[in-house]
Amino acid sequence: MSRVIFMGxxxxxxxxxxxxxxxxxxxxxxxxxxxxxxxGRKAILTPPVVKVVAEKAxxxxxxxxxxxxxxVVAEVLATPCDIIIVAAYGQILPKAILExxxxxxxxASILPHYRGASPxxxxxxxxxxxxxxxxMWMDEGLDTGAIIKIDTITxxxxxxxxxxxxxxxxxxxxxxxxxxxxxxxxxxTSQNNxxxxxxxxxxxxxxxxxxxxxxxxxxxxxxxxxxxxxxxESGLKIKEMRLEEETSLGExxxxxxxDKEGIxxxxxxGSLRITRVQAPSKQETSVVDYLNGKRIGCGYPxx
Numbered sequence: 001m002s003r004v005i006f007m008g009x010x011x012x013x014x015x016x017x018x019x020x021x022x023x024x025x026x027x028x029x030x031x032x033x034x035x036x037x038x039x040g041r042k043a044i045l046t047p048p049v050v051k052v053v054a055e056k057a058x059x060x061x062x063x064x065x066x067x068x069x070x071x072v073v074a075e076v077l078a079t080p081c082d083i084i085i086v087a088a089y090g091q092i093l094p095k096a097i098l099e100x101x102x103x104x105x106x107x108a109s110i111l112p113h114y115r116g117a118s119p120x121x122x123x124x125x126x127x128x129x130x131x132x133x134x135x136m137w138m139d140e141g142l143d144t145g146a147i148i149k150i151d152t153i154t155x156x157x158x159x160x161x162x163x164x165x166x167x168x169x170x171x172x173x174x175x176x177x178x179x180x181x182x183x184x185x186x187x188x189t190s191q192n193n194x195x196x197x198x199x200x201x202x203x204x205x206x207x208x209x210x211x212x213x214x215x216x217x218x219x220x221x222x223x224x225x226x227x228x229x230x231x232x233e234s235g236l237k238i239k240e241m242r243l244e245e246e247t248s249l250g251e252x253x254x255x256x257x258x259d260k261e262g263i264x265x266x267x268x269x270g271s272l273r274i275t276r277v278q279a280p281s282k283q284e285t286s287v288v289d290y291l292n293g294k295r296i297g298c299g300y301p302x303x
Contacts, residue, residue: 001026001027002025002082002083002180003027003083004180005029005030005079005083005101006028006030006050006085006086007032007089007091008031008050008085008087008088009033009048009049009050009089009090011165012165013049013089014050014052015169015170015172016085016106016173017031017054018053019173019176019177020176021053021059023177028054028057030061030062030079030081032062032063033048033050033062033089034048034063034089034090036051062075067091067094073096077096077100083101083102084102085104085106085179086103086106087105087106087172088108092140094140098138098140102183103138104135105143105145106134106135107134108131108132108133108172109122109134110132110150111136111150112143112144112195112196113196113197115142115144115199116142116143116200117202118202120223121161121223122199122223124155124159124164124223125223126219127215129154130153131168132150132153132168132171133171133172134147135150135176136188137188144191145191146189146190147189147190148179149179153167161225202224202227203228207230208233209230209231209232209238210252211302212268213267214243214244214246214267214269214272215269217267218242221241232302232303236280237277238274238277239276239277239278239284240274241272241273241274242272243270243273244264244272244273245270246270248266248269248271250266251266252266252267253265253266255297255298256271256298258288258297262274262275262276262287263288274287275287277290
């Protein structure tokens with residue numbers, strides 16, 4: 001029976017935790033996750049999904065603001081365990097914890113590519129053909145530890161972030177079991193830091209588009225739907241689109257075709273077919289109904 005301390009926060013981590021809880025040869029002895037945070041316009045204090053999963057299974061939950069605080073470190077070191085599993089926790093483990101027992105991170109990229117907060121989105125932004133999950137021994141850096149194993153998957157041509165997220169989560173679950181059950185026999189390979197790339201935390205402002213490059217905008221649509229979504233300067237949200245073509249040159253934002261299914265919007269390079277939109281403070285609707293209400297059509301900018 002392997003005793004595990006689990007550290008994680010979002011859905012990706014919660015799915016791994018759920019699988020560990022029901023495994024016959026694993027005991028999750030405690031869970032560390034981020035503090036509850038206000039959510040929505042009413043700022044309702046909401047627990048991370050990992051906390052909900054752990055409490056349902058009667059597993060002790062700790063939510064420190066800083067994992068590095070002496071009292072928090074002491075609590076971890078006082079918890080008997082064989083291995084610490086980390087998945088999208090959101091805090092770097094201090095040296096004292098890293099030296100306590102083997103610590104393994106499940107990072108949703110093919111390291112050393114896309115170290116940081118948004119590796120799944122970044123693979124779509126870059127129109128990658130492949131993604132994966134890396135299991136690595138943790139060190140004091142950000143996603144810099146030695147690689148134990150990488151499991152890869154192919155990214156679909158039009159795959160959206162929610163689908164890729166789900167498939168990478170399933171990959172991470174299988175990889176986690178593999179590592180826990182064989183960690184004492186696992187070798188590891190140091191990362192080549194010269195090949196490292198990084199990705200940042202996604203902001204609401206990242207969803208603003210200017211119709212400059214159709215391929216780049218379509219990749220952002222795949223990566224940023226449903227959050228933060230895509231929107232233009234007027235605040236109009238683009239809810240549904242596909243790449244029409246990516247080579248033509250023209251006036252950015254001009255509606256160049258309109259039919260009962262939707263519209264084609266010219267970009268500086270390439271064009272996009274848009275079918276559904278949402279105006280500020282309005283319900284989502286078909287783009288044709290939206291434009292009919294504004295009495296605009298071909299030759300006008302999409303505003």
